[in-house]
Amino acid sequence: MHQLSLTTVLLLLLCFYGFSFLMTLRIGKKEESADGYMTSNGAIGFGMSAASMTATWVWAASIYAAATSGFKYGVSGAIHYGFWGALMILFIYPFGRRFREVAPNAHTLAEIMHARHGRCSQMILAGSNVLGSVISLMVNFTAAGALVSMLSPLSFMQGVVIVAVGVLSYTLWSGFRASVLTDFAQLTAMILAVVIIVPFLFFTLGGTDIFVEGWHRLDAEQADFFSRQAWLEQGAPYFVAVLAYAIGNQTIAQRLFAVREDLIKPTFITATIGYGSIVIGMGMLGFLALLLGIVPVGGDLNNLVPGMAATYLPPVLICLFFILIIGSLSSTADSDLSALSSIVMADVYGKNLARGKPNPKVMVWIGRVTMVVATAMGVCFAYLRLDILSALVFVGALWGAIVFPVIISLYWDRVTNLAFTTAVLAAFFAFLLTRFSLVPLTGAIGLGAELIACVGAGVVIGLMGFGLLGKRAGLVLGAIAAVAALPTGLFGLREYPVLLSSLLAYGMSAIVCTGLSLRSNAKFDFDVIGERVTNYQTA
Amino acid sequence: MNTTILTAYVLIWPVLSALVLVALVYGVLKDVRSARRNGEHLV
Numbered sequence: 107m108h109q110l111s112l113t114t115v116l117l118l119l120l121c122f123y124g125f126s127f128l129m130t131l132r133i134g135k136k137e138e139s140a141d142g143y144m145t146s147n148g149a150i151g152f153g154m155s156a157a158s159m160t161a162t163w164v165w166a167a168s169i170y171a172a173a174t175s176g177f178k179y180g181v182s183g184a185i186h187y188g189f190w191g192a193l194m195i196l197f198i199y200p201f202g203r204r205f206r207e208v209a210p211n212a213h214t215l216a217e218i219m220h221a222r223h224g225r226c227s228q229m230i231l232a233g234s235n236v237l238g239s240v241i242s243l244m245v246n247f248t249a250a251g252a253l254v255s256m257l258s259p260l261s262f263m264q265g266v267v268i269v270a271v272g273v274l275s276y277t278l279w280s281g282f283r284a285s286v287l288t289d290f291a292q293l294t295a296m297i298l299a300v301v302i303i304v305p306f307l308f309f310t311l312g313g314t315d316i317f318v319e320g321w322h323r324l325d326a327e328q329a330d331f332f333s334r335q336a337w338l339e340q341g342a343p344y345f346v347a348v349l350a351y352a353i354g355n356q357t358i359a360q361r362l363f364a365v366r367e368d369l370i371k372p373t374f375i376t377a378t379i380g381y382g383s384i385v386i387g388m389g390m391l392g393f394l395a396l397l398l399g400i401v402p403v404g405g406d407l408n409n410l411v412p413g414m415a416a417t418y419l420p421p422v423l424i425c426l427f428f429i430l431i432i433g434s435l436s437s438t439a440d441s442d443l444s445a446l447s448s449i450v451m452a453d454v455y456g457k458n459l460a461r462g463k464p465n466p467k468v469m470v471w472i473g474r475v476t477m478v479v480a481t482a483m484g485v486c487f488a489y490l491r492l493d494i495l496s497a498l499v500f501v502g503a504l505w506g507a508i509v510f511p512v513i514i515s516l517y518w519d520r521v522t523n524l525a526f527t528t529a530v531l532a533a534f535f536a537f538l539l540t541r542f543s544l545v546p547l548t549g550a551i552g553l554g555a556e557l558i559a560c561v562g563a564g565v566v567i568g569l570m571g572f573g574l575l576g577k578r579a580g581l582v583l584g585a586i587a588a589v590a591a592l593p594t595g596l597f598g599l600r601e602y603p604v605l606l607s608s609l610l611a612y613g614m615s616a617i618v619c620t621g622l623s624l625r626s627n628a629k630f631d632f633d634v635i636g637e638r639v640t641n642y643q644t645a
Numbered sequence: 646m647n648t649t650i651l652t653a654y655v656l657i658w659p660v661l662s663a664l665v666l667v668a669l670v671y672g673v674l675k676d677v678r679s680a681r682r683n684g685e686h687l688v
Binding site: 133146147150151152154156157160181283286287290293294297298300301302304305308313314317318321329376379380382383384386387390393394 | 658661672676679
């Protein structure tokens, strides 16, 4: 296994972050506007927006996880990670158009919830967004430390600190605008790496002979493109989780509010294809590793791709691979910093602490301080090496509980703050009980949970149908999906607790939110949201 | 198992990635020209 020399790795990091910093100098203003710091001018063009959306969603963990999926589930494994992740981007665009329609000057989704329901709903959404972004930051810094320590003589923590300081250096002054500008350069480097490294490894490791000589290593499920095991263990839980990510993660909402309104559709479609091709492409390395009988270093599947790169790539391409991973994690980390700063600026200060009189200059400095604090927290959590998977599952479920209430609140005028809050809390409570086996999934409880989870399956498909095809199609597809899930789901879903608990969160939130809203006679005027959510610079 | 189809299945993703890159570069160049023409910032 090759290692890069200390000088090489330091030069690569210096060039990468130095170039990013120099780029941001071109757009830096002495007096940054508060709105620009959060969502630019709300009229970013197609190229920059699509590149930023793609770069933000391709993170180091997605590359490692896609390869892991390919390694574990064989021929369909990478698809069951990358395809559903890509679909998530497509899923949000119709709802994104609605968000922009009701609140053209919004900076965060929680801000819209504040205008729609009030402080409680806003803080639920903002709190979940903050938790998600801090965890994402920690994951990216952890991935950076692991990569640097594997490919160079530097230690894990040295890698974490260098990357954290590097990301902060170019994001701090101009915030979201710097994040978007650097995303394009980072994505270009990432795509070039995929375009070169995947075919290089394929042909170096044997080309078509890999299939002939390695096919016997696959079991029946791994050799089947329509593997039931791959779908139930990887595809379905991930499919459900990523739909929640689309609503729950502020980084995607932020780009939604930044792109020119008429370019939302082409931007999201391009980002869908871009994300899918990059992540599935890297996931194919896991499939090839399985065919070749490669064993990851130390048995840790996160070491699979870095190990293959270090073993089979020449030094020049190891450098390219290094930039690919550093680019992917930096573009996501700078987006997380921008997302966190926006939430604190708009939702904590703008809508609460400022008591109706936000000062734009103070807001920008609050955003910058937030970035510094968030970076320090990310480094500390990375040092503690917390259980990342549990944290992600926790946040994923929290987001699963808010998807239906958030979306329906912007289409149905009868949804109340009580319905929103109760639905989210009930769904989250139900998730905790089932995910961590706090109640036995047997008898009436098990059957009830499975029944609600089947409703949850209907909600997921129904929401997608509603967004892409309209209300009637959404209702019909949702009902069909819920009924179709019953034969497999009843007495069967309890064997798959991750999937069951995620679907339960969707089902419970939808049932409670709908039930309480039907009891209400309130009629909300959606035009009020646009009046309440305004630009801070002119407020 | 068809090795031709499997080879295409593995290599189609870098090709798609390259096409996306071309579209993005073209899009960004248009954004740059448009920003210059209107005297605005790119982002």
